[in-house]
Amino acid sequence: MSNKVLTMLMLLSIFFSGCIDYSDSEKNENMEDVITTVKNESTTDDQMLKIDKSSYEVGEIVKGRFEFENDIFVQSYMSIYRFENNSWKYLGMWDYNGTLYEGFGAIPPSIKVNSKTDSPLFIKWNQKMIEDSLSGSLDESISITQANPGKYKIQISYGNQSDCSKTIAAEFIIE
Numbered sequence: 001m002s003n004k005v006l007t008m009l010m011l012l013s014i015f016f017s018g019c020i021d022y023s024d025s026e027k028n029e030n031m032e033d034v035i036t037t038v039k040n041e042s043t044t045d046d047q048m049l050k051i052d053k054s055s056y057e058v059g060e061i062v063k064g065r066f067e068f069e070n071d072i073f074v075q076s077y078m079s080i081y082r083f084e085n086n087s088w089k090y091l092g093m094w095d096y097n098g099t100l101y102e103g104f105g106a107i108p109p110s111i112k113v114n115s116k117t118d119s120p121l122f123i124k125w126n127q128k129m130i131e132d133s134l135s136g137s138l139d140e141s142i143s144i145t146q147a148n149p150g151k152y153k154i155q156i157s158y159g160n161q162s163d164c165s166k167t168i169a170a171e172f173i174i175e
Contacts, residue, residue: 038151038171046070049156049168056174058149059127061098064170065120066156073110075157075164077101078123083151091147092130096123100130100144110162123154127174149174 040051046069056062066074077093093101093108101108113121127147155169 038173040064040170040172042168042170044166044168047072047158047168049154049170051154051170051172054172056127056172058174059146062125062127062152062154062172062174064123064154066123066168067120068113068158069115069119071112071114072158072160073112073162073164074121075108076111077108078125079155079157080125080129081153081155081169082147083153088153094125096121098123098125098128100128110157110159110164112162123156125154147174 038054040054042049048067049064050067051062051064053063077095079093080091081088082091083089093103095101113119128144129147130144151171151173153169153171155167157164157167159165
């Protein structure tokens, strides 16, 4: 091969390796934006879920409220998720006062709430969660741990009937 061809191949390989490095760093920057950007308020139809702050310190009580205009059914427990590996990981269910649901797979009941007397439903979470997934053994003890820093969301299921087929979610960060 001539020197011109070898030089051209070297320049092309340098160019392409530079492009790959650039796209990897751009991907990392975009991922950081996803993790640090939160939507701490959601509104659908006649409902609104709002987390009081978009960012909380480790161990600080997460607080919010679910407001609704008409009488509806809500699931008696809220679901909490953590953003990991570019997707939402389900952590479990807590009642609106922050008590962990230990129903081990049983779906908690829905409750009918009155917009005049029950709205808003105040929610809180003490950032405590089950350390690892349980194997299902009745002899297994539950280990509770502090939630790690990261991006989280609280999701509430509601509906016009007891099946609670609609959801609303709001996000926050633990720093």
